[in-house]
Amino acid sequence: MPAELATELVASHTRELAAPGLLRGALLIARKDLLIELRTRSAIFSALAFSVLALAAFFFAWDPTAVGPADLAPGVIWVIFTFSGMLGLQRSFGGEQPTRTIDALIAAPVERESIFLGKMLANLAFVALVQAVTLPAAALLYNVSFLSIAAPLAGIVLAAAIGLVAVGTLFAAMAVNTRLAELLLPLLSLPFFVPIVICAAQATAKLLAGRPLADAADFVRLLVVFDVVAVVLGTLVYPSLIEQ
């Protein structure tokens, strides 16, 4: 029971410390979310299955004689990451709706900013796991090798994932309280994912084409700035979403 778990977690914590700091509070909340996901494994399996199925679906949507797999792969994996990320984001707040866990979290002696950061960290772990499985699957199914570009690619993937979850977590928190609930999440977040997808897919394509790292640098720089703005702004505005 997520609500009970949250209260218990926080209650046990308040016995040792009055209020955890911003980061410690965030880590506690992230741990709670990941623990629930680990025990139920509901969203992660559907996100993983979705990713691999989408890889197959995309492959047959193209004519492999006209477009080479190496040209196809960057676009495909970034579209998949965006949509599979959305599955995790919906669960982040939507899964807690029936038990009103958010009320327990608001009542708990943690900073409201910690709630956002904690949710964000849990989502980041979720998205990173999906990416860690999808990338090798894409390499296998599309017969492209990411090994030579593994390190810079991991950097791009992480940078994109941070921006994705920062924006997505905030919108998930908003969407869950509206009449449209999870239907609203893609409509709100996809326009915000556009710069991330453009930068990440372009940078990935440049690396896959064997171009020097400097060619991808502008896109990566923009991604990093996006991350910083999204995380800072998200943390600042989140408390105004949960005023009661």
Add this chain to the structure above:
Amino acid sequence: MKLSKLAIVAIAAVVAVYVRAIYFTPIEALQGAAQKILYVHAPAAWVAFLAFGLVAVTSGLYLWLRDPKLDYIAESSAEVGLLFTTVVLLTGPLWAKPIWGAYWTWDARLTFTLILWFVYVGYLVLRGAIDDRDMRARYSAVLGILGAALVPFIHLSVYMFRTLHPQPVLIKPSAPSMPPVMVTTLVSAFGAFTLLYVWLLRERYAYAIERDAARQRLGMEGEV
């Protein structure tokens, strides 16, 4: 419906500008009659950005001052801005087909405008999906601020591709690349559209206030 003085002035200005644009402004040598769509397209784009700018400012102020009036201004400006962005997105392809040979290209400015259009569609859908007035105001203020923060990122990311779009003809470091007679028409179109925007904004604002007052009277408002 009784028209306000502002409405009459705004409508008269728009009519005057188009009489001038159609009958008294020369046809452009290279683009022919298609160029005249500029007198709708550019001023509409100007008003769209003005409107979304106002959404961002009033959203930020709302989170600070919590004055419901600011929220109503943001709501009204977003809707009027979306209308003008739609005009931009419709008139652009009409011009592009004869000049570029295609209605749509994934050129930087086109992509930019389309994404912005989606952001404000999302903004209005979000508003429609929340019944509680206070919550609606807070949520949409957050989205209004994020939307403004997104602008430079879409701008930069889409400009990293080459752009086909004509460069500004009026506001640029060198002299306007248009004969004075066209410049006058274009500048008056900007003025007329701004008046049109202010009028529509005020009408929409009055509607928003009446709507919520009526809802409250009927007890349709979900209070927390």
